[in-house]
Amino acid sequence: MAAEFPFSRLTSNQLTYSERDEGYRLLHARPEPSRRHDSGLCLVWRYDDVRELLEAAAPEISNAQSLRPLVGFGRIAVNPRAVGHFCRHLLPPPAKATADLTDDVLHRRVWACMAGPSGYFTVHADTRSERADALAEHFRQSLPVPGEVTEPLDVTAVSITYAARIIGETVGLPQRDWPAVAEWSGAQSGLLGRRMRGRELADAVGALGRLFTVSGLAVAHSRQHGTGFPGHLRAAGIPPRVAVSAVANSLAAGVHTVSGSIQQGMQRLLGDPDRKWWKLLGEPAGAARVAAKVLQLDPGLVGWKRNIVRPIVLRSGTRLPKGPVLVMFGAANRDPRAFADPLAMDSAGKVPLTFGFGRHTCPGKQLAQLAVEVFLRELHSRAPHAQLVDPARSPRSRPADLLFSGADIVIR
Incomplete structure (x- = not known):
């Protein structure tokens, strides 16, 4: 009998690191x-x-x-609550800005x-050290x-708060909005x-609508004050609607890429009985090496x-x-070829390929890499003998997700 196709029933988001390793193998x-x-x-x-x-x-x-939503726009259109949020916050439809922009210029x-x-x-x-201190x-x-x-x-909760603070500040949202990011x-x-x-x-469409509404307010604010990322886009002559989408997409992509990578990475670092990679975080250049490997093997974004x-x-x-098609770069990063x-x-x-390839390489790559490195280094410096605590939820209780992945991590 043919072996069952890996990830046919469970996604990366529902597996332990050892199960992911075996599934990709x-x-x-x-x-x-x-x-x-x-x-x-x-x-x-x-990989190729x-x-x-x-x-x-x-x-x-x-x-x-x-x-494009995985369920398609048709299902949103027949959901009364969802279509209400869509009409209130997302009409006219958002402009294409980064990931889905086909205008090369x-x-x-x-x-x-x-x-x-x-x-x-x-x-x-020359500013990396200063940026790391801020993180x-x-x-x-x-x-x-x-x-x-x-x-x-x-x-898990700390990593989400951390990522939301970083991305919220970077794109220029008021601090009062950071918790909602x-x-x-x-x-x-x-x-x-x-x-x-x-x-x-419906709730997801409503939250997405608020994301674009707040992004629009940030871009409008920049017209008067010219500050932050929205002001940077305006100064470069980027059309306002495209600027709004660029801000919104940066917020959406950044939080889960950073926090999910931290969560899955911690699962691997502390799940290893020998804790070899966890101990490396105490060495001068260890955090950069470990963060790079975490982002290769256990990225929060596993496909696109x-x-x-x-x-x-x-x-x-x-x-x-x-x-x-779904390009599984979480799998490609382990291709023995x-x-x-x-x-x-x-x-x-x-x-x-965690951050894409060629002209579509993720523009937040450098910040995300440094953010994961700093989090792992800072946590290790404060809790070098940390141990995993069995969470109340098992990996199986997490939702099936083809693109994004994380883990429920509690330590003592």
């Missing part, structure tokens, strides 16, 4: 390079195929549907504002008692990767969407039919 042992999922997405997991799809350089590959302009030499999310070598302060303020590690400590981010993330229904779907507009044969020979020993700390291999 089995995935790469399969002879076929793609598979149709019951969500309607075609799953692709081999994922890289080509993420780059989206061929005319047959489009990024235009990257931010405008895309380059927006990306340069975020990640170019003078980009707002760029971490320069460390956000870590201290995220703890239940600022500056202290209490026992037990809900690392996680809810708004969760709304867009959930709509992209989960099959929501009923009230859950592309759309095949016409059947295509990829450079590897993989044939893909017309339709939506690209990495000699993906589970080894310093193994040789190609560039991990």
